Amino acid sequence: MSNPDFNLLLTLDAVLAEGSVARAARRLHLSPSAMSRALARLRETTGDPLLVRAGRGLVPTPRAVALREQVRRLVQEVQEVLRPATPPDFSTLQRTFNLRVREGFVENFGLDLLHRIQQEAPAVRLCFVQKTDRDSTALREGVLDLDIGVAGKNTSPEVQTRQLFRDRFIGVVRQDHDLSAGEITPTRFALGQHISIARRGMEKGPIDDTLSSLGLKRDIITVVGDFATALALVRASNLITCVPEQYTGKLRAGLHSFPLPFPAPEITISMLWHPRLDADPVHRWLRNMVQEVCSRPFEDRNSQHT
Template sequence: MPTPDFNLLITLDAVLAEGSVARAAKRLRLSPSAMSRALSRLRETTGDPLLVRAGRGLVPTPRAMELRDRVSQLVRDVQEVLRPAEILDLKQLSRTFTLRTSEGFAECFGPELIARIGEEAPGVRLCFLQKPDKDSKPLRDGVVDLETGVVELSTAPELRGQALFRDNYIGVVRSGHPLSRGKITPAKYAAGKHIFVSREGGDKGPIDDALLPLGLERKIVTIVGGFSTALGLARGSDLIASVPERHTANLRQGMYSFPLPVRTPEFTVSLLWHPRFSADPAHRWLRNLVLEICARSH
């Protein structure tokens, strides 16, 4: 088998990204004849026309559409490998990083993260975005630098991830609430009025699954989109909030927290990023900082 010409990857990436032979030639600073020869070689090598005429323009073939993201990632990986190693000067670093997290994560870990960044890299600014769903498109598009949450990497295999911590659900009520006195049984817990947290508006979760074999069912009186809102409502009423323990440590101060009287599965909160940032020194520094702060909060 002949050794492949890896320069063709650069040409293929330009052709697929631009969707135009003329624009690809301009991007690569090639003459029209050189670009035409390169495209002919690409068609011969891939066994596919890649771009075909449709009216006055060109459209990609299904094979070209299939290759586009893979080729783009390969070219970025090669560029990262061949790029000279940078010496990161944190004091001179000026950059805004966007983190897509739950409100509980931002409120629990954000203060220390911001303080550490202020000490080490005063020119760095954090932008926290709320996380209305589990769609990884913002990471893939480069709109978001880092994301936290309970995300199955199998649903987005192109992403990189690292576990931050394990968490579990606990119950929380206001100080002086009837549940703050005496033993909390499953029946006593289920009999209260509950707040359910759901971004999608559902009203059933793992706690309800655990109560079901006991013949018990919670009375959900309100549904909210975040744990901070749930705790705010519980703080000023007799409602019961069931929230992740580590996610909400700072938010539960002054309230009564208790282990749930039924067993629910633990879950892993992970840090996710797109591989385009894996070798970026500043991005790697921020990832390590998040990992360190979360590890210390055990």
């Protein structure tokens, strides 16, 4: 059996409701002849005359009477399915979003983001998941709602991205370190003992490439996997590290930060999501919240919630 023409449901509903081909035609903005032909197709499909002549009008057959309520209900359900989604009521919205972030994001943006979300949707919860890789599988499988970080070569091509902010690397030492005073030259910078940050254990990075182009080489005595560990080591030693400025704003409290004495490498922090969520109004609202918070100047974020 071929697939039935579901438009005939609308025709049947109109004819049964109006009890007249002409009135049903007016109701569906068709000509009487088109409606009559549609009724003929309905008769052929159902194997029942459905409506038969009675004087100048038509009267329903027992089958048509039996179908009337069912058809009405089906049409209403179909119209409900095809109606555009209604805007969500954020004041009562209950939902938990999973965000994958690197350390430093929660400290610098998390509180502001939570505060902003609570203003509009008090029942929405955020679950920050620590970033251990850049695999997009969790986005695809719906485990994650948003992934925040640097979009790289490992990012799946179907994943949607939006730039949040650009960040540059700066140098960090403890307050009484030699580099906390006086002019910092590339040579002075390179002479100290350094901590390199690399999640995949790569000792060399763009900073080393830049130093190399200047004929310099820094002495990396340890490699760690995250910013917080590097800054904790810096706080308790004479070591030097380089971290993204905005991303580590609050993590660097009590430490001395300085611009690198050479063109500093820049990174672009983006949010990534699966296209499945692209049109979802609630998810779109979340993305706008994240964008709004991340686009505020660093000083504004630091001055709030104190």
